[in-house]
Amino acid sequence: MEDLLRNETDSDQIVHYVEDWKRLREASEAIATDAATVDSKLHLEEVAQHLRNSVVQMESIAVEQSSADGEIAVKVDLCGQLIDLRLEPGILARRTAAEIAGEITRLVTTAGQEATKQAEDVLRGASRIPEFEPVATKAIGGLAAPGSARQSR
Numbered sequence: 529m530e531d532l533l534r535n536e537t538d539s540d541q542i543v544h545y546v547e548d549w550k551r552l553r554e555a556s557e558a559i560a561t562d563a564a565t566v567d568s569k570l571h572l573e574e575v576a577q578h579l580r581n582s583v584v585q586m587e588s589i590a591v592e593q594s595s596a597d598g599e600i601a602v603k604v605d606l607c608g609q610l611i612d613l614r615l616e617p618g619i620l621a622r623r624t625a626a627e628i629a630g631e632i633t634r635l636v637t638t639a640g641q642e643a644t645k646q647a648e649d650v651l652r653g654a655s656r657i658p659e660f661e662p663v664a665t666k667a668i669g670g671l672a673a674p675g676s677a678r679q680s681r
Contacts, residue, residue, distance in 0.1 A: 571660050582654035589646050593639040599623075600631050606647055608640025 586606060594601040599619050603612035619628060 567660070571658070574658050578658055579654060582650055585650045585653075586647060589643050589650070591639040591642045591646065593635040593642075595631050595635065600628065600635060602632060602635040602639055604636055604639040604643055606643055608636070608643055610636050 589606040590603055590611065592601060592603045592612075599616040599622075601612075601614040602610060605611050613632065615628070623631075
């Protein structure tokens with residue numbers, strides 16, 4: 529552009545070139561700003577989807593535990609609350625009520641601890657927010673919004 533202006537002698541033409549250059553620069557900055565806005569919105573949607581997936585994982589946590597002999601089985605939810613109990617037929621003839629209650633309590637406690645571990649794993653994953661990827665900015669050749677660290681010079 530500077531070479532073009534140096535060789536130009538018509539002042540009206542020079543003014544015309546400068547005005548065109550200013551319009552192109554403003555349009556470039558507007559495109560870069562729009563791209564940055566698109567990138568931000570895309571990233572927010574990606575983060576929101578990541579968090580929604582984590583909520584679904586949390587809601588689906590259920591842990592089952594069975595006694596060594598398989599006569600008692602429990603299932604607990606995310607909070608360690610008993611949501612299912614299975615007793616084999618005839619167990620009352622083979623064990624006392626206190627033995628059965630003790631085994632159910634042990635199984636529910638063990639399953640609840642496992643549910644807590646699974647929930648912690650999901651929360652750790654939820655806290656790993658996806659990295660920001662400037663997709664739209666890259667698509668227009670690396671332009672960035674005026675004043676940003678990636679602004680073309």
